Amino acid sequence: xxxxxxxxxxxxxxxxxxxxxxxxxxxxxxxxxxxxxxxxxxxxxxxxxxxxxxxxxxxxxxxxxxxxxxxxxxxxxxxxxxxxxxxxxxxxxxxxxxxxxxxxxxxxxxxxxxxxxxxxxxxxxxxxxxxxxxxxxxxxxxxxxxxxxxxxxxxxxxxxxxxxxxxxxxxxxxxxxxxxxxxxxxxxxxxxxxxxxxxxxxxxxxxxxxxxxxxxxxxxxxxxxxxxxxxxxxxxxxxxxxxxxxxxxxx
Amino acid sequence: xxxxxxxxxxxxxxxxxxxxxxxxxxxxxxxxxxxxxxxxxxxxxxxxxxxxxxxxxxxxxxxxxxxxxxxxxxxxxxxxxxxxxxxxxxxxxxxxxxxxxxxxxxxxxxxxxxxxxxxxxxxxxxxxxxxxxxxxxxxxxxxxxxxxxxxxxxxxxxxxxxxxxxxxxxxxxxxxxxxxxxxxxxxxxxxxxxxxxxxxxxxxxxxxxxxxxxxxxxxxxxxxxxxxxxxxxxxxxxxxxxxxxxxxxxx
DNA sequence: AAAAATGTTGCGTATAAAGCAATAATAATG
DNA sequence: CATTATTATTGCTTTATACGCAACATTTTT
Numbered sequence: 145x146x147x148x149x150x151x152x153x154x155x156x157x158x159x160x161x162x163x164x165x166x167x168x169x170x171x172x173x174x175x176x177x178x179x180x181x182x183x184x185x186x187x188x189x190x191x192x193x194x195x196x197x198x199x200x201x202x203x204x205x206x207x208x209x210x211x212x213x214x215x216x217x218x219x220x221x222x223x224x225x226x227x228x229x230x231x232x233x234x235x236x237x238x239x240x241x242x243x244x245x246x247x248x249x250x251x252x253x254x255x256x257x258x259x260x261x262x263x264x265x266x267x268x269x270x271x272x273x274x275x276x277x278x279x280x281x282x283x284x285x286x287x288x289x290x291x292x293x294x295x296x297x298x299x300x301x302x303x304x305x306x307x308x309x310x311x312x313x314x315x316x317x318x319x320x321x322x323x324x325x326x327x328x329x330x331x332x333x334x335x336x337x338x339x340x341x342x343x344x345x346x347x348x349x350x351x352x353x354x355x356x357x358x359x360x361x362x363x364x365x366x367x368x369x370x371x372x373x374x375x376x377x378x379x380x381x382x383x384x385x386x387x388x389x390x391x392x393x394x395x
Numbered sequence: 396x397x398x399x400x401x402x403x404x405x406x407x408x409x410x411x412x413x414x415x416x417x418x419x420x421x422x423x424x425x426x427x428x429x430x431x432x433x434x435x436x437x438x439x440x441x442x443x444x445x446x447x448x449x450x451x452x453x454x455x456x457x458x459x460x461x462x463x464x465x466x467x468x469x470x471x472x473x474x475x476x477x478x479x480x481x482x483x484x485x486x487x488x489x490x491x492x493x494x495x496x497x498x499x500x501x502x503x504x505x506x507x508x509x510x511x512x513x514x515x516x517x518x519x520x521x522x523x524x525x526x527x528x529x530x531x532x533x534x535x536x537x538x539x540x541x542x543x544x545x546x547x548x549x550x551x552x553x554x555x556x557x558x559x560x561x562x563x564x565x566x567x568x569x570x571x572x573x574x575x576x577x578x579x580x581x582x583x584x585x586x587x588x589x590x591x592x593x594x595x596x597x598x599x600x601x602x603x604x605x606x607x608x609x610x611x612x613x614x615x616x617x618x619x620x621x622x623x624x625x626x627x628x629x630x631x632x633x634x635x636x637x638x639x640x641x642x643x644x645x646x
Numbered sequence: 647a648a649a650a651a652t653g654t655t656g657c658g659t660a661t662a663a664a665g666c667a668a669t670a671a672t673a674a675t676g
Numbered sequence: 677c678a679t680t681a682t683t684a685t686t687g688c689t690t691t692a693t694a695c696g697c698a699a700c701a702t703t704t705t706t
Binding site: 147177181202 | 662663664665666672
Binding site for chain 2: 694702
């Protein structure tokens with residue numbers, strides 16, 4: 145561990161949480177370090193474009209570098225490139241919100257989102273993380289992880305309540321994961337956001353490891369039992385097709 | 396300048412350019428540093444999520460952290476939030492590709508893009524940079540910068556040819572900027588991409604400084620002189636409205 | 647199976663980073 | 677508007693860390 149690099153990256157994390165940016169003295173107080181040390185770390189981050197100084201307020205904030213790195217990262221994800229045509233197929237067939245997520249350290253991250261043309265406002269956003277216990281994509285990924293990893297995730301994040309429908313009891317939650325393994329898809333009816341339901345299929349990599357999930361979300365009014373039953377075989381098939389594009393084989 | 400932070404950030408830049416990631420030995424060769432130094436810098440970046448190691452190939456690549464930082468950055472840009480309804484208005488009125496860009500160190504960066512429903516494939520992408528000399532947004536921003544800054548940008552980037560229409564002669568280019576200042580909008584007819592034309596309006600901040608631009612792009616077949624004349628007053632007005640939302644005043 | 651290459655680690659030394667104190671710039675107060 | 681307070685920035689010395697060496701572990705190539 146390189147201590148000064150650790151400090152610099154911690155500065156980035158702190159600054160990122162403050163929309164209006166942070167000053168030298170505030171960062172020094174937060175990290176219990178000398179202002180001149182903070183100043184020099186910031187200068188180095190500024191030189192590389194990772195941080196910039198607001199000329200008016202003198203406060204330091206995130207630089208545009210992350211937009212570039214983020215778009216380079218998204219472009220480098222094969223899964224996203226391979227999955228795109230399938231996601232567009234789902235969007236055009238069902239005209240609902242389509243998500244593609246990856247699993248990363250106990251959370252899911254949205255790496256693609258197609259919005260359809262119906263006006264459904266969801267909180268999801270490319271780049272953002274989401275909890276696993278109350279999203280269809282999260283539950284379907286958890287259901288295919290080794291038991292010890294499931295336990296680690298639940299220990300780390302718990303089962304916090306998001307709506308009246310959120311499963312917060314551990315035993316019930318494990319039964320739910322069993323059910324999802326059996327059905328092959330994850331369903332979520334208003335567990336994450338009121339009025340929104342979702343169905344998700346798992347995506348496996350060439351080592352047969354669960355790595356991602358694809359989902360369709362819609363208002364519960366439209367996502368009826370009949371509609372979900374109609375979608376189920378199609379999204380399972382799409383999940384399998386995407387997996388095969390990534391080198392997954394059935395045998 | 397903190398040397399080890401500088402090295403760490405340089406590693407990020409190098410790794411970001413290689414889709415499949417880079418190994419310790421390769422990075423050490425590139426930077427003429429010891430493998431153990433590289434290894435420790437990478438470990439620190441991995442701990443913070445800025446870099447991750449591909450378990451199969453052992454190579455190091457960009458971590459998902461940039462997706463989060465990028466979306467936090469976009470959310471923190473007031474300009475983008477304030478401009479969004481106006482961009483949607485333009486999109487619904489003209490049904491072409493709408494861009495919002497900011498000026499950053501001699502280049503423009505796309506921070507919002509609405510695609511309309513017509514199928515126009517453009518190379519632009521949120522997060523990506525674009526040259527200033529051959530894009531409407533770039534030219535309209537340059538036209539409103541102080542002369543010394545214009546000279547600096549041209550010295551740094553030159554006027555490289557992108558299409559047969561790209562302006563590559565300095566005198567002609569300065570005349571073009573004069574014309575843009577007079578007209579109040581930037582036009583670009585196939586200077587950046589063959590078959591694509593664009594019209595852009597400037598956006599000023601509360602200190603009356605040029606900071607951004609908004610544009611409409613379409614295939615040259617649709618973006619006729621008549622169409623551009625129709626769009627001109629509307630996009631100028633939109634540019635002004637967005638500027639006023641950011642505290643710009645006319646007097 | 648052996649050799650080569652790459653990734654990882656322990657340790658001592660040299661270098662860089664940190665903090666102090668001062669200075670410069672900006673903001674707040676009367 | 678002048679004075680005071682606060683924050684940002686800088687020169688220099690001291691202290692701690694980062695670096696590189698050499699060796700080891702692991703993986704890949706022959």
